[in-house]
Amino acid sequence: MLIKIEKASKPEGWNVWMNAWCVEFRSYAEALAFVIRLEGRINAPHPLPISTARLLLEQA
Template sequence: MKILIKEVATSQWQVRLDQHAVTFRSEAEALAFTRTLEARLQAPHKIPDRQQHAAG
């Protein structure tokens, strides 16, 4: 996933996630969002066991 941060207007920042965009009121808010997103993407993820899905 490509993540880009840019200023789109005075006091308005945009984080682009491929073709999706999220707008923030400050660069600090945009950076905080990006850090949280990157941490979640890099966090370990457990793949559910197929037997648990079949039983439930």
């Protein structure tokens, strides 16, 4: 996913672009905090779900 921060066309506004989706923020600090949190969630480990039926078969 492409994530970028850019100055908005209106004064004191900032946009965060995530591919083609845009979210507006009132300040650069708010936009940056959002991006940092978003990237942290994207880069966090995501374990794959394991079927409970598979666990029962492996234990038998």
